[in-house]
Amino acid sequence: MIREYIMFTLVGICLILIVFAFITKSMSKKRKLILILMASTAIVQLISDRLSYHYNGDITALGVILTRVSKFLAYAAYLFIIYIFNKYVNDLLLTEGELPETPKLLRLTELILAIGTTVLIVSQFTGFYYFYDENNVYTRASGYFVSYLFPTFTIIVQLVAIIKYRKNLRKKLFTPILLFTIMPLVASVFQFFIHGVSLTTIFVVGMIALLYCFSVLDANELIETAHQKEVDALKEKQRNVDIMIEQTISALVEAIDAKDRYTNGHSRRVADFSRMIAKEAEKSEAECEKIHRIALLHDIGKIGIPDAIINKQGKLTDEEYAVIKTHPKIGREILEKITISPELAIGASFHHERYDGKGYPFGLKGEEIPEIARIIAVADSYDAMASKRSYRDMLPKETILGELEKGSGTQFDPEFTEIMMDLVESDAI
Numbered sequence: 359m360i361r362e363y364i365m366f367t368l369v370g371i372c373l374i375l376i377v378f379a380f381i382t383k384s385m386s387k388k389r390k391l392i393l394i395l396m397a398s399t400a401i402v403q404l405i406s407d408r409l410s411y412h413y414n415g416d417i418t419a420l421g422v423i424l425t426r427v428s429k430f431l432a433y434a435a436y437l438f439i440i441y442i443f444n445k446y447v448n449d450l451l452l453t454e455g456e457l458p459e460t461p462k463l464l465r466l467t468e469l470i471l472a473i474g475t476t477v478l479i480v481s482q483f484t485g486f487y488y489f490y491d492e493n494n495v496y497t498r499a500s501g502y503f504v505s506y507l508f509p510t511f512t513i514i515v516q517l518v519a520i521i522k523y524r525k526n527l528r529k530k531l532f533t534p535i536l537l538f539t540i541m542p543l544v545a546s547v548f549q550f551f552i553h554g555v556s557l558t559t560i561f562v563v564g565m566i567a568l569l570y571c572f573s574v575l576d577a578n579e580l581i582e583t584a585h586q587k588e589v590d591a592l593k594e595k596q597r598n599v600d601i602m603i604e605q606t607i608s609a610l611v612e613a614i615d616a617k618d619r620y621t622n623g624h625s626r627r628v629a630d631f632s633r634m635i636a637k638e639a640e641k642s643e644a645e646c647e648k649i650h651r652i653a654l655l656h657d658i659g660k661i662g663i664p665d666a667i668i669n670k671q672g673k674l675t676d677e678e679y680a681v682i683k684t685h686p687k688i689g690r691e692i693l694e695k696i697t698i699s700p701e702l703a704i705g706a707s708f709h710h711e712r713y714d715g716k717g718y719p720f721g722l723k724g725e726e727i728p729e730i731a732r733i734i735a736v737a738d739s740y741d742a743m744a745s746k747r748s749y750r751d752m753l754p755k756e757t758i759l760g761e762l763e764k765g766s767g768t769q770f771d772p773e774f775t776e777i778m779m780d781l782v783e784s785d786a787i
Contacts, residue, residue: 474508
């Protein structure tokens with residue numbers, strides 16, 4: 359009864375392993391198939407071993423057939439498990455260990471197993487390993503010890519191969535693979551002296567379970583490593599994109615400022631002031647950098663304005679001013695083509711909108727105007743007043759503060775105007 363209980367328990371474990379191996383997605387199909395074959399073969403070995411003992415001495419036709427068939431399958435199944443394990447080790451060494459070809463030691467094990475299987479088949483007709491007497495009782499023959507030489511020698515060769523190529527095996531798998539060869543080997547020694555209980559089969563099932571667990575852990579680790587490499591690659595790609603955008607922006611800023619000899623550096627100053635306002639408004643570092651980048655390109659539309667108008671000495675005519683007023687639209691059309699960073703167009707499109715709705719080009723009012731554009735509008739006006747232009751000198755600090763205060767709530771957002779005035783009064787800029 360105890361033997362049957364052990365057998366059913368081990369069969370249950372193998373069935374669970376088969377189901378788990380089948381539904382596991384982290385392992386390769388080949389490795390899953392190998393583990394399923396090993397567990398399935400172990401079930402065959404367990405049932406065959408149990409049947410051979412159960413019908414031992416049964417002289418009925420069924421008993422005679424089942425004892426012989428089951429005993430043969432029990433021997434053959436063990437050899438097949440070793441063969442499948444050999445394939446598992448070979449797959450590891452070729453895929454993860456990156457060996458160019460199957461090691462000669464593993465090829466030798468397959469040759470030994472082939473010879474062992476041939477001798478097993480021959481022994482069924484010669485009684486070399488075992489025989490059944492007239493009462494159908496199993497009896498070990500003089501060549502019985504040879505049946506252990508083939509699997510034992512094969513496992514020893516596998517053990518040598520595993521130790522030799524241990525550096526090509528991942529640490530998580532080296533230990534269970536090593537145990538898979540050592541433990542059944544130890545069990546085989548004891549099995550030679552013990553009848554009735556298949557110690558070898560018990561240890562094999564245990565090692566298959568251990569191998570499955572560590573295979574899953576190893577596969578998960580490989581997936582995590584691959585995922586991390588993918589994440590790192592995406593981060594590197596994003597860094598390259600950011601660098602490309604920064605370099606493109608710098609080139610465009612140089613082109614913008616080069617058009618107006620009176621306001622060279624205007625775009626960078628407005629960007630710096632905008633970042634300062636954003637920081638005082640308690641925006642995050644990322645938001646501050648974003649605003650700075652957008653502000654750099656707020657005047658890109660001036661690239662489409664004739665140089666004669668931009669650099670004209672004195673006041674512009676109504677017609678010339680109408681041309682100047684088209685630069686937000688031009689800027690928007692240019693920057694909208696940069697689809698990888700669509701927010702770049704915000705500053706160029708809306709920095710001339712007024713808080714009271716009297717600005718251009720869309721006549722937006724209050725918070726209809728994007729917050730970034732409201733910040734840039736204050737910074738842009740401040741730099742315009744604090745810089746020398748073709749038609750006037752830079753304005754005094756007091757005049758600038760007066761103009762900012764007068765424009766608060768009408769031309770500019772009151773919150774950002776107050777921050778700008780505080781920065782000017784404190785000489786922070």
